[in-house]
Amino acid sequence: MAEVLRVVRQQVAARADVIKMYASTGSDQDVTGFQTFTFDEIKAAADAAHGFGRKLAVHSYGPDGARDAVRAGADSIEHATDMDDQTIAEMARRGTFYVPTIDHNRYYVEHRQEFGYGEDVAAHLNDYIERNLETARRAHKAGVRFAMGSDAVFTGFGQNTRELEWFIKAGMTRAGADRCYHQWRCAAWIGEEPGSCCGRVLCGYCRGGG
Numbered sequence: 001m002a003e004v005l006r007v008v009r010q011q012v013a014a015r016a017d018v019i020k021m022y023a024s025t026g027s028d029q030d031v032t033g034f035q036t037f038t039f040d041e042i043k044a045a046a047d048a049a050h051g052f053g054r055k056l057a058v059h060s061y062g063p064d065g066a067r068d069a070v071r072a073g074a075d076s077i078e079h080a081t082d083m084d085d086q087t088i089a090e091m092a093r094r095g096t097f098y099v100p101t102i103d104h105n106r107y108y109v110e111h112r113q114e115f116g117y118g119e120d121v122a123a124h125l126n127d128y129i130e131r132n133l134e135t136a137r138r139a140h141k142a143g144v145r146f147a148m149g150s151d152a153v154f155t156g157f158g159q160n161t162r163e164l165e166w167f168i169k170a171g172m173t174r175a176g177a178d179r180c181y182h183q184w185r186c187a188a189w190i191g192e193e194p195g196s197c198c199g200r201v202l203c204g205y206c207r208g209g210g
């Protein structure tokens, strides 16, 4: 716990605007989602970040870290699949943003030879994409707020906004996924006033992440 607080303070001292906490395994070819921080640890990070006027984004590939992060007061949940109905309802109630980052795994699959990923890795990534999309469908239907994050590796830059195509597959209207809509959503996430950001905060640029 003390270590969590030390790191949050260290990041704030380094002038970070947003704290990202890695609450489950999972990244690149690894699509496991084992929880890596407890509810109490995530809560301590959320409270500390908020105390400094910062947001807390929580990375969780799996549902357990996401469930605890939502209840701990995280401002956004990144990537998570298979979230249960209660967690999704709680996100809608609290206004927690969901940042699905579905497309970056499509990028990994298409460029698997460059990354040295075998067909077994591609199959796991495709399975993850399906579950990620299904979770996004359920979250959208439940009224959860979305923000667009690419999670793109540097070679994927330029394709970031393809994420919006997945939002449409998840049930969003094309109009709903248009740029201004997301400017508003993204701006809401980073604390800008809606409308003050047009021309400044662009979709696909407001969240990076890993």
Ligand SMILES: [Zn+2]
Binding pocket: 059, 060, 078, 079, 209, 210
């Ligand atoms: Zn992440």
